[in-house]
Amino acid sequence: MSEEDGRPAHQQAGEWVPPPQYFAPAPRVSARVPMAVVTDPVAHRAYSPGRLRTVLVGGAVVSVLAAVGMAVTSGEEERPGPLFVALPSVPAVTVPPSGTPATEGPTGRSVPLPTSKVRETLPGPGGTAGTGTAGPGRPAPSASATPVVVLPVIGAVIGLEPVGEPGRRLRHRNFVARIDQLGADSPEGDRADSRFTVRAGRGDATCLSFEAANYPGYFLRARGFELRLERPSGWGGDQGFDAEATFCAVPAATGGFVLRSRSDQRRYVTERNSVLSLNEVVAAKAKAFVTRPPL
Template identity: 40%
Template sequence: MFAAILTMAGLVSATTDDKRPAGDDSAGSWAAPWTPGTPAVPVPIFTDEAPSREPVATLTTTAAARTSRRATVAPPSSPAPPAPTPSRTPAPSPGDRVSLVADGTAGLLLRHRDFRLRLDPVGDDLSRADATFVLRRGLADSRCLSLEAVNYPGLFVRHQNFALVLRRPDRGATFAADATFCRQDTGGTTVLRSANFPDHYLIADGGLIGLRRVPAANAQRFRFTAPAAPVANALRGGYHR
């Protein structure tokens, strides 16, 4: 009997503890019983330590770093246009009418006068015609050239006794060889070498043009230019002397 009384007293005490009003946490943590159908309310967990802000700072720093990288990376630039290629005067071809300007002079041109080749200034129609030639394939070597007077058709420049003169071909091999000159182009200028005297070049001596055995560097240099005389004037028969 006594044991039964003690058991009942314990049950009464347990029932009383379960009916403590909400908010009374004097005996420790307490949670209201959950009723089916009622959404569960998350229970906050409190600690004595303040929440750490390190993750937020890390995210902020990372975002700033990304922004900085975007700011410092320049957009790709378009490729620079290619440099223009310097234009070059095309080399004269056989059949072209040309004049030869003596390089290093004040506009002196190669011309014939009294059938001798010389360097002279030109101004009037006569001197311009004398300074104009038709470029021909070499009479003795097609890889080289010959010069025909434009106002004396059929007369060619040749060397004779190492002087340059204007003569009519005699159909002999010697004339063809004497009237053939080979070009050596350097730096936009040209030197002319004798075809049958390969170590002899055109030089200026006292205004007259001759053939001398000199190094190519000491030869007279020329620039091929447009004809000094208009074609119509150069072919007038009145220029024959």
């Protein structure tokens, strides 16, 4: 452009010149930005890798806990509720007061109150026999209860009756021990042969010896395993006689007691053809006796 007319240097004279164009300047827009947003460095700070990992782990833990809670809730909803069974009602029973002797039955007559039968028992640890009765704190006795066992008492005059064989008695006849049928109407001599005085064991004071009541000084003894009525020699004591004339009373399971030899504790008194002897058997196979008043 020449300085004279303001045209460009390359423009020739007489050429077409476009008219000058004027463009309005763009307006300047200014906005007020709150200082808290611009100056807050936390809003524009990028998360560090450690903090991003913590955020991801926390989100995973929350997701797992939510899933477990949903599973537990669904399991509780499926659990069946308790089952209740209705029990039959028990009719009320009126218990009469203690000491009431009788009650009235359907016909108006006096009916005695039911009572429990007394059950006999084996002797306790102290050696004395006892009885058991049914009561509020005890069960009713059974029909198969073992009967009482009364052992011979030292110094008493007794009769010996086989268990389950009433009317038969142990006796001596011709100095041989046997079992015969005897009763109150039997001859006096036979009845006297069935009476024995119980003595402390000659060979063992914890056992027994049986002295004939009608032959004082004569005892039942096992000679050659046969029970006989004999007396000791009296010459400075007779240890063999004392041992063979001593018997230990052992309570039997069927009631009563059996007699075991003190000299040979494997042998018990048994019966064969009404005659008594010592044999090597178990206690259940031995002859059991009960004490009876003398005839």
